[in-house]
Amino acid sequence: MLGLLAVAVVSAAVLYVLYHWLIPGAVQNSGWLALIWHDVILERVLNFTTGSSRPQRMLKAVQKNATKGDPQSVISAIDYYCRHKEWAMNVGDEKGLILDSVLTEVNPSMALELGTYCGYSSVRIARLLSPNSKLITVEFNPAFAAIARQIIAYAGLQDKVTIVEGPSADLIPKMKERFGLKSFDFVFLDHWKDRYVPDTKLLEECGLLKKGTVLLADNVICPGAPEYLKYVRNNPRYESRYYKSYLEYTKAEDGLEKSVFLG
Numbered sequence: 029m030l031g032l033l034a035v036a037v038v039s040a041a042v043l044y045v046l047y048h049w050l051i052p053g054a055v056q057n058s059g060w061l062a063l064i065w066h067d068v069i070l071e072r073v074l075n076f077t078t079g080s081s082r083p084q085r086m087l088k089a090v091q092k093n094a095t096k097g098d099p100q101s102v103i104s105a106i107d108y109y110c111r112h113k114e115w116a117m118n119v120g121d122e123k124g125l126i127l128d129s130v131l132t133e134v135n136p137s138m139a140l141e142l143g144t145y146c147g148y149s150s151v152r153i154a155r156l157l158s159p160n161s162k163l164i165t166v167e168f169n170p171a172f173a174a175i176a177r178q179i180i181a182y183a184g185l186q187d188k189v190t191i192v193e194g195p196s197a198d199l200i201p202k203m204k205e206r207f208g209l210k211s212f213d214f215v216f217l218d219h220w221k222d223r224y225v226p227d228t229k230l231l232e233e234c235g236l237l238k239k240g241t242v243l244l245a246d247n248v249i250c251p252g253a254p255e256y257l258k259y260v261r262n263n264p265r266y267e268s269r270y271y272k273s274y275l276e277y278t279k280a281e282d283g284l285e286k287s288v289f290l291g
């Protein structure tokens with residue numbers, strides 16, 4: 029009996045150390061471990077135990093901790109939730125500062141985002157747009173788009189942001205006609221990484237890039253977009269620069285690639 033008790037106590041102690049120190053330590057420093065741990069394991073466990081989805085939990089955190097109509101408080105509430113409670117694939121606070129600074133420098137009239145998820149980066153971008161500027165953001169998962177709509181409205185930015193639902197490859201060719209626009213001044217690529225090259229080529233073919241359009245691509249190191257980096261770095265039509273940072277809410281390297289379309 030005492031033996032069994034000792035085994036139970038030691039097993040509980042090992043599990044505790046693993047869960048609170050060893051796994052978080054390893055996960056913080058390895059991008060791939062972080063993605064497997066947070067995206068494959070923890071998300072499923074939490075979905076099962078809470079009966080809700082990660083986007084629904086993020087929305088709840090916003091409603092509980094942010095102030096309606098205050099985009100900065102929405103961003104802070106999401107960053108706090110994702111650093112202290114549950115990781116999520118937002119661009120995050122560190123790379124978010126790079127996004128802010130590139131966006132401020134470009135000061136776009138028309139901005140496009142590929143990959144909305146819950147609207148974190150849409151809020152980041154839209155809060156910095158000048159009065160008549162607009163952001164179009166593309167998301168093919170209707171459940172994510174529904175949460176993003178609520179988070180963007182909570183931040184008071186619904187008039188600046190249009191969420192378009194569907195696959196980027198279907199929507200890009202319809203942009204000019206649907207929105208009566210000539211081209212984009214700024215494009216944030218943050219959808220699935222294997223779409224970065226085909227969608228960039230599609231934007232070129234559809235005449236949606238003009239001389240000076242800035243493309244900013246997230247996650248070029250983790251999970252990584254090597255084909256995209258090869259494409260923009262070895263292409264005389266682009267002037268490209270890497271901004272080193274960290275995978276959102278971890279200490280693993282990731283970064284953003286800024287590429288200016290030269291026409």
Ligand SMILES: C[S@@+](CC[C@H](N)C(=O)[O-])C[C@H]1O[C@@H](n2cnc3c(N)ncnc32)[C@H](O)[C@@H]1O
Nearest residue numbers: 118119143145148149167168195196218219220
């Ligand atoms: C990394 S998340 C976007 C994070 C968001 N930009 C942020 O920082 O808050 C990628 C999103 O892109 C969406 N997505 C992936 N491929 C897509 C495609 N081809 N067309 C539209 N949406 C896509 C996914 O459903 C997912 O929500």
